[in-house]
Amino acid sequence: MTKTLFEKICDREIPADIVYEDELCVAFKDIHPQAPFHVQLVPRKPITMLANAEPGDQSLLGHLLLTAPKVAAAAGFGDAFRLAVNNGAAVGQSVFHLHIHILAGRPFKWPPG
Template sequence: MSGEPSKTLFEKIIAREIPATIVFEDELCFAIRDINPVAPTHILLIPKKPMPRLCDAVPEDQALLGHLMLIATRIAEAEGYGDAYRLVVNNGAASGQSVFHLHLHIIAGRPLKWPPG
């Protein structure tokens, strides 16, 4: 064994080791269609910088986190849901996070109830 930590699913997608339907990419992040969508539009927005959970962000990540929010809006608009979409960030296993690489769920295309979950 090399002793190096294994790559997350998203790091493998970034490296093009695993195929995915990429709907957006820039130097900081990329977005893919979720393979198990909960709505007609369900896109995962993923920073290229490895960050296991939102609570692992540091002050230097502020610009990246803001960038993700702006890109989420751009993607929702491109999908036709610029004024009616939900952003979800699961932080930790107890919240439903299953891939420990920060990602935002962009969900739209059906009525969404409150509270979620």
Template sequence: MSDQKKTLFEKIIDRELPGTIVHEDEHCVAFRDVNPGAPIHILLVPRKPIPRLCDATPEDQPLLGHLMLTANRIAEAEGVGEAFRLVVNNGAEAGQSVFHLHLHIIGGRALSWPPG
């Protein structure tokens, strides 16, 4: 894939851009959000570049399950395993700004509802 077509997250995964990585395995990479909305705000990104959740296919089901379980382990490691929020923005109107599927792991303070 050429440099112009890589997403910001692919460049972080490939170490072409800096990121504070807190977890990585063969399926995903997690790093701290540069503009955190809470004391704990980590982005969990699959290595496979799926633009939006609605672009995932049945073949992606094991990967999506892996992301959920990994998010739980990261939240526990960060000390918020009993109280955290997972957010997936799907599309620009939902607040998605990087079109590479990612989960926001948010915690470390009381979170209100509704979120947006």
């Protein structure tokens, strides 16, 4: 099976501007940022999208949500950031490896999109 772009980044086969990593995930700057601070938080385990996560992934998913504020805080955005998860091509997912967008540094509107 071919590795996704994000797997290759996690494995250091492709360079990226990594801002955080631990044994379960990697966060790196988005190459097409939509905000002054825009990183992708990616699990090392390849899960194509949130809808394909399994019960055994529950602790990993929780880890991602607990890690996102740490990544935002380290960049100076501890109390004002947005998380976005796209699930499927119809809503904008272009890399089929689960990832959480962490965005900050500008005002956001509601509803998004």
